[in-house]
Amino acid sequence: GGIITQTPKFLIGQEGQKLTLKCQQNFNHDTMYWYRQDSGKGLRLIYYSITENDLQKGDLSEGYDASREKKSSFSLTVTSAQKNEMAVFLCASSLGGYAEQFFGPGTRLTVL
């Protein structure tokens, strides 16, 4: 088996601040994803990456950047934190195709 780790578990920032969330997986999966989970709105895709150094925008990419410098890691940057984007950010990885996505435990973002 494998595991996905996300750091930090809790992230507190000031409005307008640039914040980075990190994700590591040891499944050796090619495809990785970043989702935002808001209460009552399900999971929405921010960015995904099908291989090292590839980046694809999801439905919610505005206000975010991503980076995939290694196959095992995928970072998400909130370019200017806003109070209305306080949420849980989930990282996932998959073999692609129609394979199962494995999720990390999440990073909870609070903006003051």
Place this chain on the structure above:
Amino acid sequence: GDSVTQTEGLVTLTKGLPVMLNCTYQTTYSPFLFWYVQHLNEAPKLLLKSSTDNKRTEHQGFYATLHKSSSSFHLQKSSVQLSDSALYFCALSDGSGYNKLTFGKGTVLLVSP
């Protein structure tokens, strides 16, 4: 674009009763549907998946049948347990080959003793 609708936000049941959580979808691709379950303070995990029309798929006592004629993939269980209390998401793959998922808003299932 693709969409997934879960009509119930909250379902409350007594232990031992049957449950059905609704999921309908819209897509122009051949549908591949998933159910994920998220227990409190845990990561979502795959419960079951299907792309085969009219074939029941089962896992951990839960089952669902994809019906392309009605664009539905409802999740059912014949007898819920306290441990089934969780948030359930229905999701649709976009057919791109990279498994981009569109999730429904989720249904919270609360099971009482």
